[in-house]
Amino acid sequence: MLNNDELSLFQEAVKGAKKLKQDTVVMKKQPSQKAVEVREQKEKADTQFYFSDEYEPLLSEENDKVKYRREDVDPYLLKQLRRGDFSPELFLDLHGLTRKQAKMELASLILACEKEGVFCASIMTGYGTYALKTQIPRWLVQHPKILALHQAPREWGGDAAILILVEQLDGNVRR
Structure with missing residues (x-):
């Protein structure tokens, strides 16, 4: 609270000042319905890669371990994947999903x-029921960005998981 001396000092300092009128209103722009629909269609299209159920690739299996390497990929990369030299950064759990949801x-x-x-x-x-377990590798080998896949080593899920290597936008192989 100001005492009388301070109040009079303040009034003397602001003498002649005009009161400002706030007449500017900033409104947030809402995205148009069309922009929202276009974004939703693009997101849906991005996740609509077509995985064929009829395609039967020639997958290598040793000791019931599924593995695949794209032709232009170094075989040593698949060996590194099998040994667990790569640590997965993203995990996808498909338990309880239908085939359509899994795709x-x-x-x-x-x-x-x-x-x-x-x-x-x-x-x-x-x-x-092994339905997804056997179908997932068949779908994955159809995608052009999948460099290699292998049954996961024990520390990353063992027989109940698959590790994949995904080609990056710049085409480089990262570790």
Whole structure:
């Protein structure tokens, strides 16, 4: 609280000042309905990579360990993946999903890996009825960004998971 001396000093200092009128209103611009629809369609299209159920790739299996390497990829990269030299940065758990949901999630994972610069990811299929466990590698080899895949080593899920290596936007292999 100001005493009388301070109040009179203040009034003397502001004598002749005009009161300001606030007449500026800043309104937040809401995105148009069309912009929202376009964004939603783009996001949906990004996760709509077509994985065929009829395609039967020639996958290598040793001791029930599924593995795949794109033709232009160094075989040593697959060996490193098998040994667990790469640590997955993203994990996708497909437990309880339908085939359609699993396809959408796989496409989303690959897109996320690309956008975030993630080279290695883990896909947990579980055991269950083996429906997804056997189908996931067949879908993955169809995607052009998948460099290699291998059954995960024990520390990353073992037989219930698959590790994938995703090609990055710059085309470089990262560790």
